[in-house]
Each structure stands twice: as structure tokens, then as C-alpha cells.
Amino acid sequence: MRTLSSEQKEQLTNHIAKKPIKYIGLYNELYDHYASTYEIGENDFENTLEALDQEFDYYKVKSINDNLVDKTRKSVNQIYVEEFKNFWRWPQIMTTLGILFLCYSFIEFLPMKIIVWYVFMPFLIFTSAILIYGGILTKRKKYGNKRFESAHLASAHHFLSLPVTLFNLTVFLPALFLEPYKPRIEFYENYPLIAFILMMIFFIAAYIGFKVFKSKIRVQYL
Amino acid sequence: MKKLKDFSIPNFLMHKKILYTCIMANQQLIKGSLSTIVLHLLQSSGEMYGYEITQKVKQLTSDEIKLTEGALYPTLHKLEAEGTLTTESRKVDGRVRKYYRLTEDGKKATAERMEELEAFLLNMQRVLGLNLKLSS
Numbered sequence: 001m002r003t004l005s006s007e008q009k010e011q012l013t014n015h016i017a018k019k020p021i022k023y024i025g026l027y028n029e030l031y032d033h034y035a036s037t038y039e040i041g042e043n044d045f046e047n048t049l050e051a052l053d054q055e056f057d058y059y060k061v062k063s064i065n066d067n068l069v070d071k072t073r074k075s076v077n078q079i080y081v082e083e084f085k086n087f088w089r090w091p092q093i094m095t096t097l098g099i100l101f102l103c104y105s106f107i108e109f110l111p112m113k114i115i116v117w118y119v120f121m122p123f124l125i126f127t128s129a130i131l132i133y134g135g136i137l138t139k140r141k142k143y144g145n146k147r148f149e150s151a152h153l154a155s156a157h158h159f160l161s162l163p164v165t166l167f168n169l170t171v172f173l174p175a176l177f178l179e180p181y182k183p184r185i186e187f188y189e190n191y192p193l194i195a196f197i198l199m200m201i202f203f204i205a206a207y208i209g210f211k212v213f214k215s216k217i218r219v220q221y222l
Numbered sequence: 223m224k225k226l227k228d229f230s231i232p233n234f235l236m237h238k239k240i241l242y243t244c245i246m247a248n249q250q251l252i253k254g255s256l257s258t259i260v261l262h263l264l265q266s267s268g269e270m271y272g273y274e275i276t277q278k279v280k281q282l283t284s285d286e287i288k289l290t291e292g293a294l295y296p297t298l299h300k301l302e303a304e305g306t307l308t309t310e311s312r313k314v315d316g317r318v319r320k321y322y323r324l325t326e327d328g329k330k331a332t333a334e335r336m337e338e339l340e341a342f343l344l345n346m347q348r349v350l351g352l353n354l355k356l357s358s
């Protein structure tokens with residue numbers, strides 16, 4: 001059986017990278033398909049590429065790429081929904097209620113400024129750091145001057161941004177109800193229950209988002 | 223009487239058209255049964271990668287059926303997203319190869335599809351009077 005020389009490998013890498021592929025999984029599959037066809041077949045390298053390009057033309061590859069992300073996104077969304085349903089079990093419910101009871105005690109006995117700076121901000125920094133790390137992980141592999149991303153991680157990544165979005169909502173929500181130039185903290189001092197509910201949603205979204213993303217980290221990479 | 227101009231299709235073109243229709247019909251049938259073919263192959267082989275599946279079909283049908291790779295990969299991705307197949311990537315000769323395998327749900331789905339297909343073919347045999355021999 002023939003094997004690809006290093007020049008042919010480089011040529012094939014650049015050849016596949018030129019196709020409208022965005023995801024590493026598809027890049028790897030096409031690379032392996034082209035390489036296997038050459039190694040097992042009888043045609044020379046250039047003819048093999050030419051023959052396969054007739055099947056994998058621009059529109060076909062684009063359609064496979066779009067189809068892949070569509071299907072992956074649907075399956076990841078389904079996993080998220082399943083995780084959300086599974087969350088409502090006694091151990092998780094009791095743990096969440098315990099954390100929330102502590103949070104509510106903080107809200108009751110500590111000034112809101114301390115809660116924001118010592119409870120909410122560390123959580124936000126941690127969530128944002130995970131979000132950035134997830135973004136770096138998603139776009140990791142580079143072949144032929146092109147950076148490919150993981151379809152699974154890209155689909156799961158927006159669940160990491162959900163807690164940060166919720167935090168933004170928490171910060172900007174009081175602006176809708178307060179008179180201009182009044183400190184936003186006043187809103188939460190007057191309505192601690194809203195802060196409590198937002199914190200609860202923030203914790204649940206962060207927990208499930210991390211869990212789904214973590215399960216997808218090892219899917220695409222070796 | 224004035225002779226009418228002959229607008230009938232010449233024989234050599236007619237043959238091409240029939241051949242084209244046959245190939246298209248064959249392709250339509252394959253497209254409709256592609257996921258069943260993939261599931262059955264994975265059931266008998268355990269795990270396979272994309273190129274291997276195309277070669278196996280070629281080998282089993284003595285080159286009469288050629289799976290179009292452009293249709294194979296979307297089918298594999300669809301089955302994976304549905305949870306019928308699971309994948310494992312391994313390094314082979316310095317490149318990443320993605321192996322597909324049936325999940326437990328996939329094994330049940332394959333058995334159901336094979337039963338459905340067999341029942342369908344038996345009915346077609348009765349309706350069209352075909353002389354097929356199906357082994358169970």
C-alpha cells in the first residue's frame with residue numbers, strides 16, 4: 001500500500017483547507033477520505049484529488065459543513081434540555097436550595113455592596129474566564145493557514161455565555177425602574193427577592209452550561 | 223399529401239435517456255435506503271470509518287452500487303446527532319480518523335429498520351410479482 005509523502009501531505013492539507021470547511025471534524029474526515037482513496041487506489045496523486053473534487057465540489061462541501069453544524073447544534077440543545085430536566089432531582093434541588101439560603105442570608109444581613117463585590121463579582125469573573133477559555137478551546141486547530149473550530153464546542157459555547165448575559169441583565173434591569181442618576185444598588189436593596197431569583201437562575205444556568213460544555217471538550221480533539 | 227416532419231427521438235439518444243433514467247432511479251433508491259445500509263454495515267462490522275463504508279458497499283455489490291460520498295457524510299452526521307451512532311477519533315498514520323459505531327438505541331433502530339425493509343420487499347414482491355429470494 002502506498003503512503004503519502006510529506007510534500008503530498010502538505011499539498012493535501014492546503015487543498016482541503018481551501019474548501020469551505022469551518023469545522024475540524026469535517027476537515028479530518030475529508031483529509032482521511034482523500035488520503036485513504038490515494039493510498040488504496042491506483043490513480044496518481046493529482047488525478048485522485050481531481051476525481052474526488054468532482055464529488056466534493058464547493059457547494060457540496062458547503063452543504064455538508066452547514067448540515068453538520070445544524071445537526072450538532074440541535075443535538076447539543078437537546079442535551080442541554082435533558083440536563084435541565086435531570087437537574088430537578090432531590091440532591092441537586094437540596095444543594096441549590098442550601099446555596100440559595102446562604103445567598104438569601106447574605107442579602108438579609110450584609111449590605112448589597114459587599115454582596116456584589118465579594119459574592120457576585122468573583123462568580124462573574126470565574127464565569128467570564130471559563131467563557132474566554134471555551135472560546136480559545138473552540139478555535140484551536142490550524143491547518144494550511146486556516147483555523148478550524150469544533151462544531152460540538154461551538155454549539156455548546158453559547159451556553160457558557162448565558163450566565164454572563166444574565167449578569168448583564170441583572171446589572172441593567174434596575175435602570176428600567178429607577179429614576180435617572182440613582183444608584184442601581186438601591187433597587188436591589190428595596191427588592192431583595194429579585195436579586196435572589198436572578199442569582200438562582202444565574203447559578204443554574206452556569207452549572208448546566210459548564211456541564212454540557214465539559215462533556216463536549218473531549219469529543220473532537222485527540 | 224405533405225409528409226410530416228419526424229420529431230421522434232433518435233435511437234441512440236433514447237438509449238442514453240433510458241440509461242440515465244435507470245441510473246437516476248437506482249440513485250434515488252440508494253439515497254432512500256442509505257441510512258439502512260450504513261446501520262446494517264455498522265451492525266455487522268462493529269465500527270467503520272467513512273471511506274471504509276464506501277469501499278465495503280462497492281465490494282458487497284461487485285461495484286454495481288457506488289455510494290456517493292457527498293450523501294454519505296451528511297447521513298453519518300445525521301445519525302450521530304440523532305444518537306443512533308457514536309464516534310471515536312483515533313490517530314492513524316499521523317492523521318485523525320473518525321470511527322462510527324452503533325449505540326444501544328442504534329442497535330434497536332437497526333433491527334426495526336431491517337424488519338420494516340424485509341416486510342416492504344416482501345409486499346413489493348407480492349404486488350409486482352417479482353422473483354426475489356429474501357434470506358432472514
